[in-house]
Amino acid sequence: MTAAAIEAQYAGLQKQAVAKTAVQKSKPLVRVGTATCGVAAGAIPVKEAFEKEIGSRGLDARVVEAGCMGHCYAEPLVVIDKPGFAPLCYGSVDGDLARRLVADFLAGDDPCYEFALAALEPNDVFPTFSEFPRGVCEEKIILERCGFIDPEAIDDYIARDGYAALAKALALPPEEVLAEIKAANLRGRGGAGFPAGVKWEAARGAGDGVKYVICNADEGDPGAFMDRSILESDPHQVIEGMIICAYCVGAAEGWLYIRAEYPRAVERIHTAIRQAREKGLLGQSILGSGFAFDLRVFQGSGAFVCGEETALVSSMEGKMGMPQTRPPFMAQSGFRGRPTVLNNVKTFSYVPHIVSRGADWFKGTGTPGTPGTAVFSLVGKVSHTGLVEVPMGTTLRRLIFDVGEGIPGGKKFKAAQIGGPSGGCLPEAALDVPIDFDSLRQAGAIMGSGGLVVLDEDDCMVAVARFFLEFTRHESCGKCTFCRLGTKHMLDILTEITGGRGNPASLEVLRELAEDVQAGSLCNLGRTAPNPILTTLRYFRDEYDAHIFEGRCPALMCKELIAYYILPKKCSKLCDACVGSCPVEAIFTRADGLKEIDQQKCVKCDNCRKACPPEHDAVVKLSPPSLLSGKEGVPK
Amino acid sequence: MFSVPLPLASGEREEILKIVGDILKNHAANRENLIPILQQVQAKLGYLPGPAMEKIAAASGVPAVDLYGLATFYNQFRLHPPGKHRVNVCMGTACYMAGGRIALDSFERRLKIKEGETTPDRNFSLERVACVGCCTMAPVVVVDDKVEGRVTPTRVDGILLECGASNGAAGEAPAAENTPAGREQAEGAQRS
Numbered sequence: 089m090t091a092a093a094i095e096a097q098y099a100g101l102q103k104q105a106v107a108k109t110a111v112q113k114s115k116p117l118v119r120v121g122t123a124t125c126g127v128a129a130g131a132i133p134v135k136e137a138f139e140k141e142i143g144s145r146g147l148d149a150r151v152v153e154a155g156c157m158g159h160c161y162a163e164p165l166v167v168i169d170k171p172g173f174a175p176l177c178y179g180s181v182d183g184d185l186a187r188r189l190v191a192d193f194l195a196g197d198d199p200c201y202e203f204a205l206a207a208l209e210p211n212d213v214f215p216t217f218s219e220f221p222r223g224v225c226e227e228k229i230i231l232e233r234c235g236f237i238d239p240e241a242i243d244d245y246i247a248r249d250g251y252a253a254l255a256k257a258l259a260l261p262p263e264e265v266l267a268e269i270k271a272a273n274l275r276g277r278g279g280a281g282f283p284a285g286v287k288w289e290a291a292r293g294a295g296d297g298v299k300y301v302i303c304n305a306d307e308g309d310p311g312a313f314m315d316r317s318i319l320e321s322d323p324h325q326v327i328e329g330m331i332i333c334a335y336c337v338g339a340a341e342g343w344l345y346i347r348a349e350y351p352r353a354v355e356r357i358h359t360a361i362r363q364a365r366e367k368g369l370l371g372q373s374i375l376g377s378g379f380a381f382d383l384r385v386f387q388g389s390g391a392f393v394c395g396e397e398t399a400l401v402s403s404m405e406g407k408m409g410m411p412q413t414r415p416p417f418m419a420q421s422g423f424r425g426r427p428t429v430l431n432n433v434k435t436f437s438y439v440p441h442i443v444s445r446g447a448d449w450f451k452g453t454g455t456p457g458t459p460g461t462a463v464f465s466l467v468g469k470v471s472h473t474g475l476v477e478v479p480m481g482t483t484l485r486r487l488i489f490d491v492g493e494g495i496p497g498g499k500k501f502k503a504a505q506i507g508g509p510s511g512g513c514l515p516e517a518a519l520d521v522p523i524d525f526d527s528l529r530q531a532g533a534i535m536g537s538g539g540l541v542v543l544d545e546d547d548c549m550v551a552v553a554r555f556f557l558e559f560t561r562h563e564s565c566g567k568c569t570f571c572r573l574g575t576k577h578m579l580d581i582l583t584e585i586t587g588g589r590g591n592p593a594s595l596e597v598l599r600e601l602a603e604d605v606q607a608g609s610l611c612n613l614g615r616t617a618p619n620p621i622l623t624t625l626r627y628f629r630d631e632y633d634a635h636i637f638e639g640r641c642p643a644l645m646c647k648e649l650i651a652y653y654i655l656p657k658k659c660s661k662l663c664d665a666c667v668g669s670c671p672v673e674a675i676f677t678r679a680d681g682l683k684e685i686d687q688q689k690c691v692k693c694d695n696c697r698k699a700c701p702p703e704h705d706a707v708v709k710l711s712p713p714s715l716l717s718g719k720e721g722v723p724k
Numbered sequence: 725m726f727s728v729p730l731p732l733a734s735g736e737r738e739e740i741l742k743i744v745g746d747i748l749k750n751h752a753a754n755r756e757n758l759i760p761i762l763q764q765v766q767a768k769l770g771y772l773p774g775p776a777m778e779k780i781a782a783a784s785g786v787p788a789v790d791l792y793g794l795a796t797f798y799n800q801f802r803l804h805p806p807g808k809h810r811v812n813v814c815m816g817t818a819c820y821m822a823g824g825r826i827a828l829d830s831f832e833r834r835l836k837i838k839e840g841e842t843t844p845d846r847n848f849s850l851e852r853v854a855c856v857g858c859c860t861m862a863p864v865v866v867v868d869d870k871v872e873g874r875v876t877p878t879r880v881d882g883i884l885l886e887c888g889a890s891n892g893a894a895g896e897a898p899a900a901e902n903t904p905a906g907r908e909q910a911e912g913a914q915r916s
Contacts, residue, residue, distance in 0.1 A: 124857055124871065163860070310820075311859055313855070313857035313858070316857040349853065387760070390800040403798075405756055407794075467860055468859075473860035474860060552817075559854070669877075672833070691829065693830060693877050
C-alpha cells in the first residue's frame with residue numbers, strides 16, 4: 089500500500105474525529121479530573137454533583153472525566169469549557185462549588201472568577217497556567233495533553249493530531265523512522281538512560297522471527313506516579329509510541345506490564361486498546377499499511393524488582409521475578425527467548441512527538457547529553473505538589489522554589505530525595521546542578537524514574553535512609569547474597585541508630601557494607617540500594633553523629649529519641665483539647681488545672697501537638713528525652 | 725508474614741474448588757497464565773486458600789511448592805482471608821515522611837493487630853502498601869478501595885467509625901476516647 093493511501097486513511101479518521109468533537113464543542117463541557125489523585129481528593133462526588141445539578145436544571149451540558157493536569161495541590165480540578173468563554177480551570181472543587189458553578193456559570197453567565205485557578209487559553213480576562221511562575225519553567229511534551237483530553241475517547245486524541253505520527257511513520261521505511269529516533273538520542277526514561285534507538289536497532293538486527301515490544305509500567309518507586317498519570321490521562325500516546333517501535337523493530341505483539349496497584353490505569357488502557365482496534369489502529373494491517381500489531385496487558389503482582397527488565401520478563405513467563413545475568417541482552421533473547429524491546433511508559437510517550445516533529449526539534453530542548461524533557465513528581469514538603477515536566481538541565485533549585493513555590497509553613501529546606509530507593513538525598517549545596525542522567529550520577533543520586541521528594545528541617549535524614557533500606561530489604565528478591573543479607577544488616581544498623589542505640593564504630597561498618605553491596609549485586613536494585621545511605625553519610629554526617637553520640641534526633645522525628653512535653657507556662661486551664669485527642673489517655677489534668685503527659689503511657693503519635701490550639705502552642709517535642717529531667721512535673 | 729491458614733468451614737472447600745474450576749476453564753493452565761489465574765482467584769476469594777493452590781498446581785502440572793513460591797514472592801498475593809474491611813496504609817516516601825507510620829501505628833493500636841494481620845472477628849485486616857501513587861495527598865490510606873488522603877490519628881478513628889457504621893455492626897467501637905479515665909480524673913481534679 090502506498091504512503092498516500094495510508095495518509096488518506098488517517099485523514100479520514102481525523103476528519104470524523106474533528107467533526108465529532110466539534111459537535112460536542114458547541115455545548116458547554118465540564119471536565120472533571122478523575123485520575124487516581126483526583127479521585128482520592130473527592131472528584132467522583134464532585135462529578136455527581138455536576139451531573140445532578142445539570143440534570144435538575146435541564147441544561148444541555150456534558151460532564152466527562154479527564155486525566156491529571158499535574159496541579160495535584162489543587163485537586164479536585166474541574167475545567168469548564170463554555171462557548172463564548174475561555175476554558176476555565178477551578179481548583180479544590182467540592183459539591184457546593186459545583187452546584188454554584190452550574191447555577192451561575194452554566195445556567196447564567198458569571199464564570200465565578202473568584203474561584204477560578206487559571207484559564208487554559210490566552211484571553212483578556214484571566215491569566216493562564218503558562219503565566220504562573222511554574223508555567224515559565226515548564227515545557228510540556230508528553231504531559232501536554234494530560235488533563236485536556238478525555239482519556240476514554242479516542243476521537244479526542246485523534247482530533248488533536250493523535251496517531252498522525254503513526255501514519256507518518258507507516259508511510260516511511262522502518263529504517264528511516266529508526267534513524268530518526270536514534271538521531272534524537274532519546275534516552276530511556278526508566279532511570280538508566282540507555283539510548284532507546286540503540287536498543288531498537290539491536291532488536292531490529294536480531295533476525296526475522298517473532299519479536300516483542302514491552303512497555304514497562306511497573307512503576308514501583310515509592311514517591312513517583314508519572315507513569316500512572318500518563319496511562320490514566322493520555323493512554324493513546326503510549327500505544328502510538330509502542331506501535332511505532334514495533335514497526336521499527338518488526339514486532340507483531342506487544343505487552344503493557346502494569347502494576348496491580350494501578351487498577352484505574354489498567355481499566356483505561358483496556359478501553360484505549362479496544363478503541364484503537366475499532367479504528368484499525370491496532371490489529372491486522374494498521375491504517376491499511378499491511379503492518380500487523382496488537383497489544384495485551386499483563387498485570388504485575390507487586391514486586392519492586394520487576395521494574396528490572398529481566399525480572400519483569402521472568403514474571404511475565406510465570407516465574408518469580410528474579411533478574412538474570414546479561415548477556416544475552418533482551419534485544420537478542422528476552423520474553424519467551426525472543427528478541428524483545430522493553431522501554432518505560434515515558435520513553436514510548438516521546439516517540440510520536442519525535443516522529444512528528446523530527447530529531448532536531450527534540451534536540452532543541454534539554455542538555456546535549458540528554459535531549460528532551462524530564463518529568464518529575466514533585467511531592468513532600470513543597471507548596472505546589474504535582475507532576476511537572478521541565479527541560480533537562482533545569483536546576484533542582486528552580487524546580488523546587490519556582491515550580492514548586494518553595495517550602496510551606498516558613499520551614500527551612502533540608503534535602504531533595506531524588507530517584508526513589510535507588511537515589512540519594514541532595515543537600516542545599518547541590519541544588520544548582522543542572523539535572524540530567526549524568527550530572528545526578530556524579531552527585532551520588534540517580535534520575536531514576538523521576539520521584540522528587542522535598543524534605544524540610546522536620547525530616548530526619550537517618551530515618552529517611554532507614555526507610556529506604558526497609559523498602560529495599562523487603563523488595564530484595566534474594567538471589568544475590570550481598571543484597572539479601574547486606575540490606576538486612578544495614579537496616580539493622582540504621583534501626584539501632586534511630587533507636588538511640590548506635591555504636592560509634594557502626595558508621596564505618598555501614599560504609600563498608602554499602603560499598604560491598606554495590607559491588608556484589610547483579611541488578612540495579614542491589615547496586616543502588618546503598619545510595620540513600622552513602623549520600624546521607626556524605627552530606628548529613630552530623631545527623632548520624634547527633635543520634636549516636638548525643639542520643640538526639642535533630643529533626644525531632646525518631647520516636648525513641650524524643651519526648652512530648654506540655655509547657656506549663658503556655659498551657660491554658662480553660663482548654664483540654666489535648667486530653668480529648670490522646671488515643672491512649674496519657675494526658676491528664678493536674679490539680680492546678682494544667683495538663684501533663686504521662687511519659688510511660690505516651691505513644692508519641694503527635695495528636696496532642698496538632699490538637700493544641702495555635703494561640704497556646706504549648707506542646708513541644710524534646711530531644712534527647714533526658715531533657716525532661718528537671719522539668720517541672722517530671723519525676724526525676 | 726504468612727500465618728498458618730485458618731481452618732475452612734464446612735462446604736467452604738467445595739465452594740473454593742468450584743470457583744477455581746470456573747476460572748481454570750477460561751485459561752490454558754500453562755506456566756505463563758499462572759499469575760493471571762492466581763490474580764483472578766484472589767479477586768474472587770480475597771485470598772489464595774490451600775485447596776485452590778493445590779487444584780491449580782494439579783491442573784497446570786507445576787509443583788505446588790513452585791506455586792507457593794510465586795504466591796509468596798509477589799506482594800499482592802495473600803494466603804489468609806482478608807477482613808471484611810481492608811485497610812491498606814501507604815508507605816511510599818511521601819506518605820512515610822508525612823506521618824504514614826503514625827497512621828499505621830494508630831490503626832494497629834485501635835484494631836489491636838499488627839500490619840499483615842486480621843482482627844479475630846475478621847472485620848478488619850491491616851496491611852501496608854508500597855505506593856498507591858497519590859503522593860500529593862500524603863499520608864494516604866486505602867480503605868476498601870476508597871482512597872483517603874491526609875490521614876491523621878483522629879481521621880483513623882473516623883474511618884473506623886464509618887466502617888463500623890456502614891457495616892451496621894455494633895461490634896467493637898474503635899473510638900474509646902469518649903470516657904477516658906483521664907477525663908474523669910481531670911473533672912475530679914477540677915471539682916476538688
